[in-house]
Every structure is written in C-alpha cells, then in structure tokens.
Amino acid sequence: MGDDTWDLKKMQVNYGGGNLCGESVPGITKIKYKEFVNEIKEVAITSQLTTHAVLGVVTTKRIATLRVTRAYRTVSAEAALFLAGTPQGDLLALERKRVKSKLDDPDRAYSKDEIRGAERDILLAARSNRWSRGVRGAWTRTILPDLIRWTKRCPKDLTFHVTQALTGHGCFRYYLHRMKRAPDAACLYCQHPEDTAEHTIFDCVHWDPLRLPVKMFVGNRNITPGDVQDLLCGPSDVPSSENDRL
Numbered sequence: 001m002g003d004d005t006w007d008l009k010k011m012q013v014n015y016g017g018g019n020l021c022g023e024s025v026p027g028i029t030k031i032k033y034k035e036f037v038n039e040i041k042e043v044a045i046t047s048q049l050t051t052h053a054v055l056g057v058v059t060t061k062r063i064a065t066l067r068v069t070r071a072y073r074t075v076s077a078e079a080a081l082f083l084a085g086t087p088q089g090d091l092l093a094l095e096r097k098r099v100k101s102k103l104d105d106p107d108r109a110y111s112k113d114e115i116r117g118a119e120r121d122i123l124l125a126a127r128s129n130r131w132s133r134g135v136r137g138a139w140t141r142t143i144l145p146d147l148i149r150w151t152k153r154c155p156k157d158l159t160f161h162v163t164q165a166l167t168g169h170g171c172f173r174y175y176l177h178r179m180k181r182a183p184d185a186a187c188l189y190c191q192h193p194e195d196t197a198e199h200t201i202f203d204c205v206h207w208d209p210l211r212l213p214v215k216m217f218v219g220n221r222n223i224t225p226g227d228v229q230d231l232l233c234g235p236s237d238v239p240s241s242e243n244d245r246l
C-alpha cells in the first residue's frame with residue numbers, strides 16, 4: 001500500500017440517497033462501511049496501487065453498481081455486484097496483474113486476445129466460487145445460485161421493482177420492520193407473520209391473479225424459488241453462447 005499515513009476511518013462514504021416507500025433510508029450501516037474498508041484494503045494489497053487510487057476505483061464501481069441495479073443502499077456489496085455482473089475489486093486487480101505479466105513475457109506463446117479470454121474465464125470461475133461460498137445476499141443466492149449463467153444471460157434491464165424482488169430489500173414488511181420503518185413484519189393482505197420477498201412472490205394469496213400467467217407458463221403448477229434462475233436466464237441445458245445454440 002502506497003500511503004500508510006492515510007486514515008481509512010476518516011473516509012465518509014455516500015452512496016447517494018434513496019427512499020423506502022416514501023421514507024428516507026438509514027445511512028450506511030456499520031457492516032457496509034466495514035465491507036467497504038475491507039475491499040479498499042484487499043484491492044490495495046493485491047494491486048499495489050496507492051490507497052487513494054484504489055479508493056477512486058472502488059468508490060466509483062460501488063456507486064455505479066448500486067445505480068445500475070437500482071438497488072437500495074442497504075443491499076450487500078456481494079448481492080449488488082452479483083446483480084450488476086461486476087467483479088470484486090480484488091479479483092479484478094489480480095486478473096489485470098496476471099494479464100500484464102503474461103503480455104510482458106517476451107516468450108509468450110499466445111495472442112493478446114487468447115490471454116485475455118483465458119484470464120476472463122479464470123476471473124469468472126473465481127467470482128462463481130466466491131458467490132457460492134458467500135454469506136451475505138442470502139436471498140439473492142437462493143434464487144440465483146449460478147453466477148456464470150447469470151453473468152452470461154441475465155436480463156438486460158433490472159428495474160427498480162425487479163431488483164427489490166431479487167434482493168428482498170424493498171417494500172416488504174419484513175424488510176421495513178428490520179429497518180425500523182414498520183411496526184411489525186406481518187403481511188398487510190393475509191396477516192402472514194413474515195411478509196418477506198418469498199412470501200409476496202410465491203405464497204401470498206392476494207397476488208395469485210398476477211402470478212397466474214407465470215404459473216401457466218411453467219406448466220400449470222405453483223412457481224418456487226428454484227424456478228427463478230430458469231425464468232430469468234433460460235433453462236440450464238441451453239448453451240450460453242448464441243453460436244453454440246445454432
């Protein structure tokens with residue numbers, strides 16, 4: 001790390017405002033702040049850039065990620081980066097470092113494109129491995145367990161409402177109660193004690209009419225969290241690349 005005297009604790013992070021069904025959301029949480037500081041440290045160590053340079057890259061990337069996915073700022077970095085298809089800073093820094101060292105090798109046997117392509121695959125495998133072993137973003141991981149399928153074939157436009165469903169952070173009473181924006185977590189429509197994203201999307205009888213077209217689409221059966229990846233990315237037995245599908 002280039003700048004030892006720089007105090008990370010003095011950083012003030014602002015991901016930009018947002019609101020929660022008309023109410024302002026709480027500021028950055030201690031956990032998110034810790035994640036942010038850890039990412040800065042990891043990227044600085046792996047890339048050997050100065051902390052200021054890393055701060056610029058990571059801050060811009062994280063803000064862009066939250067904006068691209070239209071996610072609430074309470075969404076974990078893991079889930080936001082996953083949905084945006086953005087690699088973690090430390091993995092990206094390592095990939096850039098490997099590419100540079102291979103391109104600088106005077107005896108290299110492969111072209112630039114071949115080296116970059118191979119390193120992209122290694123990066124994707126590393127991201128996939130980290131996603132499957134992750135802890136935060138549990139709901140997103142439950143419905144979208146396969147990072148490689150998501151990265152290659154995710155929907156082009158993640159709307160504000162789709163992102164709420166995919167993260168569980170939005171107008172669900174369970175979440176609002178956690179954020180101290182609702183007196184309890186119960187569903188307003190059926191009084192189920194926990195109005196989570198799962199309850200609203202898959203179970204609540206109030207939303208049955210809206211669920212009907214999807215139910216018919218999957219063969220006249222109830223949809224489950226296990227259907228989400230297939231519905232959004234297509235069936236797993238269809239090749240990702242268009243050339244392979246021809």
Ligand SMILES: [Zn+2]
Pocket residue numbers: 187188189190191192195199203204205206
């Ligand atoms: Zn309900």
